[in-house]
Amino acid sequence: MLEFRTQGYNGYSVKYSPFFDSRIAVAASANFGLVGNGRLYILGLTPNGIVAEKHFDTQDSLFDTSWSESNENQLLTAGGDGSVKLFDVNVPQFPVQSWSEHAREVFSVHWNLVSKDTFLSSSWDGTIKIWNPNAPASITTLPTHSCTYSAAFSPHSPSILSSVSSDSHLRIFDLRTPASAANHLTLNVPIHTPPKPRMGAAAPVGIAPSEALTQDWNKYRDTIIATAGVDRVIRTFDIRAPGQGPLAVLPGHEYAVRRLTWSPHLSDILLSASYDMTCRVWTDGSAMGVPGQDAMMEPQNMMNGGGREMGRMGRHTEFVTGVDWCMFGAEGWCASTGWDERVLVWDARGIMQ
Structure with a gap:
């Protein structure tokens, strides 16, 4: 396990470069993000450990x-002042572009993995904005009406994107649809609605909604999305059958799940980071013989067996807020970061059982 201190x-958030297996970016904040400056670290993995190649304040x-998916030296940041900034590793000190349309904190940014000429941002102001890095203003604004x-x-x-919000809904937008009153919204799934009972079974008890904090698309099954948040439970959904409820329900974390990500190598594996100071696989x-791509046919199967925790990493000493898989090489390498001012690079295969 390798370690780097983000002192102060x-x-x-931690993200592996899509171009280099030895480069990692970390977004960090002074005073736990409550007040003060931010710092973007560009870290290199070397035979002598993790070294800071550069940082931007x-x-x-x-x-x-x-x-960026189109420029190996560029990356975005989501700012507490409502700004989205684009930095270039080869340009000293200042961003090469900055946008300030959001009215409140920007909490996520994500580059389009397919077309590579657009990216998005989501904010506490209840909107998602679509951007082109060469345009001075956003291309599209998608309202969610919740943080x-x-x-x-x-x-x-x-052209398809997803979001989760404080109102406990998973939303799917399709930018190919007409910009009607729905603003490209094609699906709105209440995350905490229990699945429909089978014929002759008692109706399941509903769960009180709570804030959804994180979600990710499966890299191999194009209709499967995982969500998690304040209620500590990871759920997976098939957007072909949203009314059937979650496919898999994975409890275990003791506090809110702050971030999760599907493996880029294995279609059934997830990695999560939680306020309980653990990362779990x-x-x-x-x-395991439970329907995957065709899971919409029997969604109860996953809930009744198959899905489980495979292991946990408990080396962090504060909230774990970021986690990411390395896309290159062996299938288990990942990185995590948290409020303990540490970045850890480790092999998930060492904890999987």
């Missing part, structure tokens, strides 16, 4: 970062 700054907290903690483009389509059960 509490980590919020900002006047307000940073809550997320996303590497939107996470938004992401589908890795399978250039999960399987949703789809590789």
Whole structure:
């Protein structure tokens, strides 16, 4: 396990470069993001450990970062002052572009993985904005009418994106649809609605909604999305059958789940980061004879067996707020960061059982 200290700054997001297996970006904030400056770290993995290649300071907290999919040296930041900034590793000190349309904190940024010429941001102001890095203003604004903690483009389509918000809903937008009163909204799934009972079974008890903080698209099954948040439970959904409720329900974290990400190598594996100071590896059960791509046919199967925690990493000593998989090489390497001012790089295979 490798370690780097973000001295004086509490980590919020960590992302591997899509171009280099040895480069990591970390978005961090002074004073736990409550007040003060932010810092974007560019870290290199070397035979002598993790070294800081460069850092950029900002006047307000940073809550997320996303590497450009078209330029290996550029990356975005999500700012507490409502700004979205684009930095270039080869340009000293200042961002090469900055946008300030959001009225409140920007909590997530995500680059389009397919078309590569657009990215998005989501904010506490209840909107998602679509941007082109060469344009001075946003291309599209998508209202969610609630604090939107996470938004992401589908890795399978250039025009489909998802979000989760404080109102406990998973939303799917399709930019190809007409810009009607729905503003490209094609699906609105209440995360805490229990699944429909089977014929002759008693109706399940409903769960009180709570804030959804994180979500991610499965990299291999293009209709599967995982969500998690304040209620500590990870759920997976098939957007082809939203009325059926969650496919897999994975309880176990003791406090809110702050971030999760599907493995880029294995279709059933998830990695989560939580305020309970742990990172955990999960399987949703789809590789164990439980329906995966065709899970919409029998959604109860995953809930009744298959999905489980495979292991946990408990080396952090404060809230874990960021986690990411390395896309290159062996299938288990990942990085995590948290409020303990630490970035850890470790092999998830060492904890999986």
